[in-house]
Amino acid sequence: MVKMRIVFIGTSDFAVPSLNSLLAAGCEVCAVFTQPDKPAGRGQKLQMSPVKRCALEYCLRVFQPEKIRSEENRAIFETLGPDFIVVAAYGQILPAWLLGSARIAPVNVHGSLLPRYRGAAPVTWAILNGESITGVTTMLMDQNLDTGAILLKREVLLNQIITGGELSEKLALVGAELLLPTLEGLRDHTIVPLPQNACEASWAPKITKDIARISWNKTAWEIHNLVRGLNPSPVATTEHKGQNLRIFRTLPVTASTAESAPGKFLGLTECGMHIQCGQGTVLEVIEVQMPGKQRISGRAFAAGIRIKPNQSLFSLP
Secondary structure: OOOOEEEEEEEEEHHHHHHHHHHHOOOOEEEHHHHOOEEEOOEEEEEEEEEHHHHHHHOOEOOOOOOOOOHHHHHHHHHOOOOEEEEEEOOOOOHHHHOOOOOOOOEEEEEEOOOOOOOOOOHHHHHHHOOOEEEEEEOOOOOOOOOEEEEEEEEEEEOOOHHHHHHHHHHHHHHHHHHHHHHHHHHHHOOOOOOOOOOHOOOOOOOHHHHHOOOOOHHHHHHHHHHOOOOOOOOOOEOOOOOEEEEEEEEEEOOOOOOOOOOOOOEEEEOOOEOOOOHHEEEEEEEEEEOOOOOOEEEHHHHHHHOOOOOOOOOOO
């Protein structure tokens, strides 16, 4: 098999299995581009991206430009002369000159069934919207956001408790499995790119703090999908006595109640607490965390603040 020369561009954990799959297949990864190291954690120490950690383990050449579209990077790509540019969860828009530097094609691994969920957070939005099916698409890249022709797709079924982190891990492995057949198919002219139907497109914008704030007026299922979609990051939050309570695990209750004020505490469960939500629905809150504290069960939290049934617990945003 002719060895393929590849520039890999990625940042997050989602991209790591794809990089590993290329290396395991014997591809020549001549360079890796990833986001600059960023401060994180309580000490705000600089942390390298998961892709950089992986690349350094294999002694690969790593570049971390602040802006990859800067002209100073053009000469680097021209010198590298890759057959393919492979992009997975990088975090910046790539210029036309960069995409054009691939001898065969620039290819993206995207965590949705395109044209659905174009954008920065496809995995999260699939859960937020309560989807039962999502998947991974490999596509040719163009200058627009996730609009390139589709190469390969694979569906993944979702259950109603999978978290954003768990789904991302699952889709990352699927993407890695699709990547090598995609590159070989393009090289051997056995894949026919399929243009996307723009009429079927939907969007998955970046997650903001406003989106992460729980509105107890919504139904238990809507809040549950928000909680699991934002676990492990950035985590859904609600206000309790002026502090942000982070909520990690929940479960909608099948029985409904006579509608009362959303955000009220209804009682303890074996592991959590029941909270009134919109339209008479009820949510069991199972795992929470106050600022600077460890995660605890919803039951332990409610018991610790000695709240009584039908008292208001959470503020509405």
